Amino acid sequence: MTRIVHFTDMHLRWHQSGSAIDPLRLSREMPTLLDRFSKCLENHNPDVLVMSGDVLDTPGIVLRGGSPDHKTHDEWIEDAKADFTLVKEWFEGTSIPYVVVPGNNDHEGAFASVFGGPPEPVDIAGLRFFCFWDELSDEQQPLRNGQRKALFDAAMTDNAHNCPQIHVHHYMIAPPIFAKNKHYQYLTADELRADMERGGRVRAVLSGHYHPGTLISGSTVHSGAPAFCEIPHPYRLYDLFEDGRTVVTDHSVEA
Numbered sequence: 001m002t003r004i005v006h007f008t009d010m011h012l013r014w015h016q017s018g019s020a021i022d023p024l025r026l027s028r029e030m031p032t033l034l035d036r037f038s039k040c041l042e043n044h045n046p047d048v049l050v051m052s053g054d055v056l057d058t059p060g061i062v063l064r065g066g067s068p069d070h071k072t073h074d075e076w077i078e079d080a081k082a083d084f085t086l087v088k089e090w091f092e093g094t095s096i097p098y099v100v101v102p103g104n105n106d107h108e109g110a111f112a113s114v115f116g117g118p119p120e121p122v123d124i125a126g127l128r129f130f131c132f133w134d135e136l137s138d139e140q141q142p143l144r145n146g147q148r149k150a151l152f153d154a155a156m157t158d159n160a161h162n163c164p165q166i167h168v169h170h171y172m173i174a175p176p177i178f179a180k181n182k183h184y185q186y187l188t189a190d191e192l193r194a195d196m197e198r199g200g201r202v203r204a205v206l207s208g209h210y211h212p213g214t215l216i217s218g219s220t221v222h223s224g225a226p227a228f229c230e231i232p233h234p235y236r237l238y239d240l241f242e243d244g245r246t247v248v249t250d251h252s253v254e255a
């Protein structure tokens with residue numbers, strides 16, 4: 001049995017000033033909460049930690065090359081790097097292997113300068129983890145194209161990847177969700193899901209983005225964990241058994 005702990009949408013700010021616009025997102029409490037989360041992990045003893053993006057809450061204007069205040073854009077990027085470094089040091093401090101991807105509120109360049117990338121498949125605890133740094137269309141719908149689609153196709157069809165896989169990305173494949181006037185699933189979600197079902201290699205798709213969270217059980221689990229930044233600070237645990245069963249349980253730091 002392999003155990004994964006998954007959390008997502010932390011929206012942390014510490015070196016970056018201010019907090020997320022949505023007051024439910026407790027950006028400035030996240031460093032303290034991570035310390036409490038570490039104690040939860042000691043009880044669960046996971047083999048792998050997965051964080052599926054929106055690690056930070058960097059203002060949209062900074063992501064687009066500007067600044068919302070007196071600080072320059074470059075100063076904001078340095079603060080974002082310091083926040084990513086805070087999170088990286090927390091991961092390293094757990095001594096648990098981890099997988100982390102950026103979300104749409106993370107600056108990809110700052111993320112890559114701290115965590116490295118673009119990502120390659122990595123084998124941990126008998127599973128092959130594929131990470132996808134996808135993008136949004138002008139209509140804010142997730143897209144998988146170019147090199148990310150090529151990586152997905154290789155995962156599905158290359159003999160070298162004929163092994164149990166976990167796919168980690170910020171955006172969701174299933175179920176389709178339309179909220180806040182935008183689609184949360186990929187434009188090609190049906191096609192991606194059908195390819196996965198046909199190939200039979202993917203044990204779980206771990207994502208975030210839609211803060212209330214979603215879950216589809218089955219031989220391929222589609223799990224969008226609820227947002228860690230909001231009370232009661234939820235996270236998910238997956239026990240993957242060798243007979244193909246996956247048991248999913250919900251937990252929270254506050255519980």
Ligand SMILES: [Fe+2]
Pocket residue numbers: 009011054103105209211227
């Ligand atoms: Fe988010």
